[in-house]
Amino acid sequence: MEVLMAQSEAPTSARSVHRQAWISALLVALLTLCVVVLSQRLRWRLDLTEENRYSLAPATLQLLDRLEDRLDLVLYFNQDIEGAEALLPVRLLIQDFLDELAAYGGDKVVVRTVDPTTDLLARQDAEHAKIAAVPFQELSVGALSVAELYQGLEMRYQDRSEVIPFIRPERMEFAFAVRLASLIEKQRPVIGFFSREPPAPPLMPGIPPRTPPDRIFEDLRNAVGRRFAVRDVELDRLEAVDQDLVALVVAQPQNMTAREVFSLDQYLAGGGHVLVLYDHLKVALPSWAPSPVESGLDAWLNGLGLAVGKRLLWDERGNPIQVDSRVVETQSGQQQEVPIFLNYGLFPELQDDSLNQSNPATAFLSQLDLLWAHPLQIREVPAGVEKEVLLQSSKRSWALPLDVTLSTSPGNLQALKAHAISLGPGRSYPLAVALSGSFPSQFLGKEIPPVTNPEAEEEQTAPPGSEASALRSAEGQGLLVLIGDSDLFRNEVLRQSPAQGSFAENLFDWLGQNADLIHLRMRGRKDREIRNFYQEYVEEEGAFATTDEEKREVDRGATRYQRGRQRQIAWLLVLGPAVLVLGLGLLRWRWRQKAAAKPYQAQFTSGSSTS
Template sequence: MNETAMQTRHRRADALLTVALVGLNLVAFNLMLGLVRPVRVDLTEERLYSVSPATRALLESLDDTVTVIGYFSERTHPKLAPLVPQIEDTLAELAAVSGGRLAYEIVDPGADEEAEQEATGRYGVRSTPFRLASKFETGIVNAYFALVVKFGDQYVRYGFEDLIAVEPLPDGDVDVRLRNLEYDIARAVRKVTASFRGTEELFERLDRPVRLVTVISRDSLPEVFAKVPEAVREAAEELQQKAGDKFAWENLDPSDPEVEARVRQRWGTRPYTLGLFDDRPFYLHGYLEYGDQVEQLVLAGEGITAADVREAILASLRRRVPGYLTTVGLVTPEPDFPPQVMQQLAMQGRLPPPEFEELRTRLEADYAVKRVDLASDEGVPADVDILVVLRPQNLAERAVYNLDQYLMRGGRVILCAGRFKANLFGEALSVTPVETGLDDWLGHFGVKIEKTLVLDDRNQALPIPVRRMTPFGVIRTWELAPYPYLIDVRDDGIVQREIAARVEEVGIYWGSPVVVEPPEDAGFQVIELLRSSERSWTDDEPSRAESVSYAVPEEGTEPHLLAVALAGTFESAWAGKEPPARSEETTDEAAEVPLERSPETRLVVIGNAEFLSDFVGRMLGPVDGSFFEQNLAWMQNLIDWMTLDNSLLGIRARGGAVRRLARLEPQEEFRIELVNYVAALLTLLAAGAVFAWRRRLESLRWQEVAVRRESDR
C-alpha cells in the first residue's frame, strides 16, 4: 500500500471517529438538558420577553384563580399557526409567576364538539374564515383563534383581530405578530376581577374608615328639597349595614351657631338661597371624608333619591381604591363634513363615520365608557370619574357651566381643545380656525390656548399625492415630505416620563400653544406635560399649512407648551353668580345652586385634538402608524395618571415604539465601511495562512514517517 492511500485511510478513520464522538456527546448533552429546568435570558434593552413587575404584582394580588382558555384550531392560516406556541409559552410563564393563581388550557373547538358549544354559546367565540392557498389545496377554512379570560361569571373575550398586529412588507407580503399579549391578559384579569367585586368587598379593601357628614337645615329647606334628607338617611343606613365599622354618617344641625361657625371654618360652607323665589338661607351640603381627603357631594339638586346618594358615594370610593374600573365620559363633536359628502352618504343610506371611534374602542378595553352631552340640563352624570372633551366647538354657556360644576364636584377633566381643525377630504388639505367657547372659563384659571399654530423642525413626514405621466397613462403615487405642523414630541419634550412610561414619542398635529399664568391665590400647581423642541416657532396664518415647504426662522425659535395639567383645588367661575338658564322643558330652574369650590382634583389642557382623530391616523398610517398607536397609548396612560392608577402604565406601550437608528455622519459611514472591508480581508488572509501552515506541518510529519520507515527497511 502506497503512502497516499495509507494517509487517506487514516484521515477517514479520524473523521468518522470525530463525527461519532461529536454525535454521542450531543445526544448525551440533550439527555442531560432534558432533566434540567429550562433557563431563558432576556437580552433586550426593555426586557420585552420578561414578565413585568406590574403584571407580577397583579397576579400575586389575586385572591382566587383566574382561568385563561385559548381556542385555537389545528388547521388554521399559516401566518397564525406560529403564534400559538408563543401564546402557550407566555401563558405558561404567567401561570408560573402567579403561583397557581392563573390557570390556562388550550382547546381545539374543531376537534371537541362540547368545547365548541361552550365557546360559541357561553363566551360568544366565533370561527373566522381564512383563505388558504398552497400547492396542495386552495380554499376557505373556518378556524378559531381567540382567548377568553374568566373569573367566576365574568369574562373578557379577545378575537384574532384583538391579539395580532399586521404590518405590510416591501415585497407585498405581510408580517403577522402578537400585539402585546402580556398587557392584554393583564388588563383582562384586572377587568374581570374588578367587575366581580361587590359593595362589601369595596369597603373591605379600604385601608381606613369613611365618614359622611351632612349639613342640612331641616326646618328651612325649600319644598323642592324636602325629600333629600330622607334619601340621605336611607342611603347612609344601607351602606352602614354593608360596611360595618368602615362607614359612619353624621348630620350636623346648622341652626346651632357654634355648629354653623365650625362647618364654615372647616369646609368653607355657606348657606344657599333660591334667589327671587325664596331668599331664606338654607344648608344642604354633604362631605365625604376619607382620611385627609374630602369630597363634596351634590345634594342641592332636583329629584335627588337614595340611589343617587348611594351611587355618588360608591363612585367616589371606587376612585380611591386601586383596581376598580374607571368610568370615562366622552364629549365628541358632531360629524362635520362638506354638504356634498353628507348628501352622498344620505343617498347611500349611511351615517357619517365618527371621528374619534378608535379612541373610544381602545378605552372600552380598560374602562367603562359613556357618551356625555354637556349641554343637557342634568350635566355630567355622577358616575363619571374622568371627562374627556374632544375638540369643543362653540360651547353654550350651559355646557360650560356643567363642565365647571363637574370640576367643582371633584371630577377630573381632560380638554383636547385645539384652535384649528384639519379638513381632509380627497387629496385636499385645509386648516380652519375653531372657536371653543371656553376662553373665559379657562381664563378664570389663568389658562389660554393661543390662536396660532405651532411649527417644529422636528416633525413627521406628510404623504403628498403626486400624479406622474407614464407610457401607460397617469399614475398617482405618494411622496413623503417633512411637514412642520406634524410635531414629533420626544426626548425632553415629554416632560412627565411617569405618564409616558414606555411611550417614546407623541405626535401633535396642527396644535396650538398653551400659556398658563395662574392667579396669585390659586390653589393648584402647574405641571407641564408636553413641549415642542427648541427649533419650533408659531404662525397665525392657517392657509400656509396647505404647503409643505418651510424654512426655520433664524430668530424666534423656542420650545412651546403643548399640554399642561393643573392639580389642586379650583374656584368656580360661577361663584356668587346665578347659573345659566336650563332648557324650556325644565319646570323648576330655581332649584339649582352652584358649587363654588372643588376638592383636590386635576384639569388637563391639550392644545390639540387632531392627534387622536381617526381621519388623521388613517392618513398618516402608511407613513408611520406607530405615531397614532403611541398617541392612543399616551392618552390611556394620561387617564390612568388622572386617577392615580399607574399599575399598567409600563406595559401598555411595551415594544410599541419605533426604535430608530441614529443617523451617521458621512465620515463615520466611510470609516465603518472601510473597517468592514479590511476586517473581512484580514480574516481571509489569516484563515489562509493558518490553513497553509497546518498543511505544511502535516506534510512534514508524513515525510518524517516515510523517512523513518525507509530507514527501518
C-alpha cells in the first residue's frame, strides 16, 4: 500500500518542485527590477573611506542649508576629451560632486553644464567670468597637437558671483565651500593685525604694489586675506579693536605701551580672540644676526599664568640643513659635489607626537617647523579659563641660553649639541598654548593708562573717565593663543614651506570659529608615514654618540634592528594568510564532525501515513 502511494505522489511532487522554482525565479526577477527602478530614483551611497572623502562635509551641508535663494552652478566642461582619456576619472569625480550638491540642495541648487569648445555663447560667458582654457597635448596618429581643456565653475547667487577658474579634485569641495560662504555672508569677517612693521605703501593705479622689506609678515596677511579681510590696527585707540573683529594678531610685539596692553586686555576680556606671536630675539635674514626684543607683554602674560622663557629651544629632532659640501669621485671618474646635511636643533621639526591631535588647528598636520623658538612656562591660569597645549617639542629637547651662537657651521652644531647634553636629561617643552574661557581684566581697580599717541588722542571719542566705568571683564568666551615663535610665519618661511601655510590657515579658521572648514581643507592631505625603524633605534640608542666609533656602532645596531623588524613583518605577511585559512578550515571541519555525530531524524509531512 505504501509503495502505491509513493508512486502516485512522485509526479505530483516533481511538478510542485518545478512550479516553486519558476515562482521563485519570477519573484527574484521582479525584486531585482524594483531595486533597479528605486536605485534610479533614490540616491544613496556608502562611503567607507576613513575621512569620508567622497561625501559632502558638514561645513558644506550647513552652507547649503543657509541658502535663501537659488544657487546657479555653471560648469564649463568640454565634453570631448579624446586624446586625454586619463582625465576621465577626474571628470567623473567633479560630476559626482555636483550631482551630490544638486541632490541635497533640491530646488535651491541648479547645475548646468556647457561646452565652450562647441558653443560660442558659452565661450563668451567663460571669458567674461575669467575662466580660461588650459592647453594640453593631444596625441593622435602620427601627430602631436595642442587642445583646450575647460574645467571651471561659476557660482551665481542673487546679484553676486564667484568663480573657480580650474577645478582640482583634491581641493574641490573646500574651494566651493569658501566661495559659497563668501556669497552668503556678503561681507568677509575682519582680522585685526598689530605689529611694529612700517605701513603698507598706498596702491597706485597701474603700478604693481611693492612690499617694503621690513614688512616681514606681508605673506601671512595675504594668506589670511584669502578668507578674511585684514586690517592693520593701532592699539592706542580702544575703538581700533572693536568687537567686530573676529580675531586680533599681535605679531612680534616690541615695546608695547601700557595703553596698548590695556586695549589688548579689554579686547580679550570682552570675548575677543587673540593670537600672539612672541619672540625674545629678532633675527635678521639672511645674515642671521640676532638682536634682543623687549615686548612689553611679560607682566600681562604673567597675570594669565603664562611666561615665555628667555631661552632658545634645542631639539635633537631638528630640521636638516646644508652645512657643507665635499667633492667625491664617481664610478665614471668624474668629480661631483655632494652636500652635507646636519640636523639644526634650533629649527625644531615637530611631528605627529608634538602636535595636539584633538585640536582642529593642529590635528590634520603631519609636520611643522619652528625657527629659534622659545619654550613656554604654564603656571596657574585664572578661574574660568582652560589651558591646552597645541605644540610641544620632542622628549630629546633642551633650553639653551639666548646668547648662544646661531651659526650652522659643523663645529658650532657640535658645540651646541654638547652644551645641550651637558644640561642633563632632555624633556618635552610646550611651544604653543591656547587659553579659553572668560578672561578677567587685569586693570580692575587700577588706573587706566592714558593715550600716548597724539593722533590717537585726537581721535578718541570717549569722554574722560568713562573708560573706567565701562571696563570689560569676563564678558563672553575669549580665546588666547600664544606661540613662542614669530619667525615661522615670516615671508621667507611661508614661501618655502607649505606646512607653515596650512597651519596658518587652520589657526585663523579656528580663531574665526570655522573649525569645519579646517577639516574640509585638510581632508585627505595628511601623510600616512611608514615607520622608520632605523630612525627609531637611532633616537633611542644613539643620542649620546659623539665619536666616530660610537656612531658606527649605532649605525650597525640600527641596521640590525631595522632588518629584524622587516623580517618579522615579511614572515607575518607570508604565513599569516595561510595560518588564517588553516584555522578556518579546522573550524569548518570541527563543525562538520559535530554535525555528523548527531543521530539522523527522519522528517515527516502531516499528510504522510504508515501502515
